[in-house]
Amino acid sequence: xxxxxxxxxxxxxxxxxxxxxxxxxxxxxxxxxxxxxxxxxxxxxxxxxxxxxxxxxxxxxxxxxxxxxxxxxxxxxxxxxxxxxxxxxxxxxxxxxxxxxxxxxxxxxxxxxxxxxxxxxxxxxxxxxxxxxxx
Amino acid sequence: xxxxxxxxxxxxxxxxxxxxxxxxxxxxxxxxxxxxxxxxxxxxxxxxxxxxxxxxxxxxxxxxxxxxxxxxxxxxxxxxxxxxxxxxxxxxxxxxxxxxxxxxxxxxxxxxxxxxxxxxxxxxxxxxxxxxxxxxxxxxxxxxxxxxxxxxxxxxxxxxxxxxxxxxxxxxxxxxxxxxxxxxxxxxxxxxxxxxxxxxxxxxxxxxxxxxxxxxxxxxxxxxxxxxxxxxxxxxxxxxxxxxxxxxxxxxxxxxxxxxxxxxxxxxxxxxxxxxxxxxxxxxxxxxxxxxxxxxxxxxxxxx
Ligand SMILES: [Zn+2]
Numbered sequence: 001x002x003x004x005x006x007x008x009x010x011x012x013x014x015x016x017x018x019x020x021x022x023x024x025x026x027x028x029x030x031x032x033x034x035x036x037x038x039x040x041x042x043x044x045x046x047x048x049x050x051x052x053x054x055x056x057x058x059x060x061x062x063x064x065x066x067x068x069x070x071x072x073x074x075x076x077x078x079x080x081x082x083x084x085x086x087x088x089x090x091x092x093x094x095x096x097x098x099x100x101x102x103x104x105x106x107x108x109x110x111x112x113x114x115x116x117x118x119x120x121x122x123x124x125x126x127x128x129x130x131x132x133x134x135x
Numbered sequence: 136x137x138x139x140x141x142x143x144x145x146x147x148x149x150x151x152x153x154x155x156x157x158x159x160x161x162x163x164x165x166x167x168x169x170x171x172x173x174x175x176x177x178x179x180x181x182x183x184x185x186x187x188x189x190x191x192x193x194x195x196x197x198x199x200x201x202x203x204x205x206x207x208x209x210x211x212x213x214x215x216x217x218x219x220x221x222x223x224x225x226x227x228x229x230x231x232x233x234x235x236x237x238x239x240x241x242x243x244x245x246x247x248x249x250x251x252x253x254x255x256x257x258x259x260x261x262x263x264x265x266x267x268x269x270x271x272x273x274x275x276x277x278x279x280x281x282x283x284x285x286x287x288x289x290x291x292x293x294x295x296x297x298x299x300x301x302x303x304x305x306x307x308x309x310x311x312x313x314x315x316x317x318x319x320x321x322x323x324x325x326x327x328x329x330x331x332x333x334x335x336x337x338x339x340x341x342x343x344x345x346x347x348x349x350x351x352x353x354x355x356x357x358x359x360x361x362x363x364x365x366x367x368x369x370x371x372x373x374x375x376x377x378x379x380x381x382x383x384x385x386x387x388x389x390x391x392x393x394x395x396x397x398x399x400x401x402x403x404x405x406x407x408x409x410x411x412x413x414x415x416x417x418x419x420x421x422x423x424x425x426x427x428x429x430x431x432x433x434x435x436x437x438x439x
Pocket of ligand 1: 031032034045047
């Protein structure tokens with residue numbers, strides 16, 4: 001069955017992020033002046049406002065910042081419920097929303113700060129979503 | 136600004152009247168949250184940040200987004216699901232005294248935890264209602280209000296603040312900066328401290344939102360917001376009554392609840408709250424939430 005869940009539509013500012021996921025090597029923008037990594041993608045550093053920014057590889061390592069276990073599925077996610085929607089903190093600093101995969105949807109087994117690693121989920125030929133599993 | 140827009144309208148209207156730019160300001164709210172008459176499509180456009188960086192992971196409305204910070208809050212402060220449930224229990228006690236409340240049967244912590252899971256850690260009874268409703272208020276200058284047949288309420292302080300657009304970008308998941316800044320500005324403008332507040336309305340979209348607000352406003356210490364409700368201080372007969380109409384949890388919640396928090400505060404300041412009237416209310420506080428911890432607004436007003 002074709003993938004029918006919501007898909008991201010890249011903009012010129014975010015295209016390199018989505019392209020890097022398709023290559024299975026996540027990249028984020030990093031300020032070349034203050035050295036801060038940041039997310040979402042944007043053409044300037046949110047910390048020091050420098051426009052001297054570049055895309056760099058990141059490790060894919062992260063920790064579990066916070067999460068919910070959704071029992072009342074969003075439309076087209078019915079077969080996944082209950083599923084974990086998480087915010088993770090990447091080793092390089094930025095945070096992003098994601099899903100946890102390969103886990104029991106059980107709060108007793110999902111302590112905040114749990115060590116995680118990225119999983120590249122090729123949901124369509126065009127789109128790869130970054131998801132995370134216990135490291 | 137979502138559900139706290141109406142509090143922010145009061146702040147802006149007060150400034151406009153003081154500046155001579157308006158004489159009479161009408162602030163209104165009406166929403167068909169339950170019947171969904173005239174409600175447009177929902178969901179983020181796929182190129183928006185929420186469409187690119189949240190929607191693909193199956194978020195589906197406020198129960199899956201307003202709830203995101205709570206697991207971190209619980210871990211940091213050692214707060215339990217039972218303690219979160221105590222907010223719903225306290226608020227329902229007030230609803231039993233409000234003939235207009237949608238849910239009036241008393242509930243227990245066990246009832247909350249036994250209600251079906253919506254989005255852990257939220258059970259059904261941790262979540263607000265979805266209703267139709269509306270409200271309005273009129274603002275004029277102090278001078279204009281003098282010969283009104285009804286006793287007016289005077290705005291003493293107002294604050295508003297915005298943090299993030301999408302909840303995944305919230306800076307600290309265990310506390311709300313938007314709520315804190317709005318509260319600080321309102322207390323500073325009023326020249327009052329928390330000990331001056333006789334009656335409090337906190338936007339309860341979920342059981343945790345008034346908890347974050349109590350802590351952001353400096354009424355409870357960090358991590359002690361649920362204990363405040365557990366102790367009975369916020370319930371009928373308590374020394375710090377909160378959400379005396381039954382709140383969004385048990386009275387009404389159209390989708391943007393801020394107007395109803397204000398109308399209950401004014402009703403209490405006018406002494407017109409019937410069986411649930413808090414004795415001797417002179418100063419009221421209302422705190423509203425906008426978006427998913429995105430914005431906050433605080434009003435402090437008096438009948439004196
Ligand atoms: Zn920088």
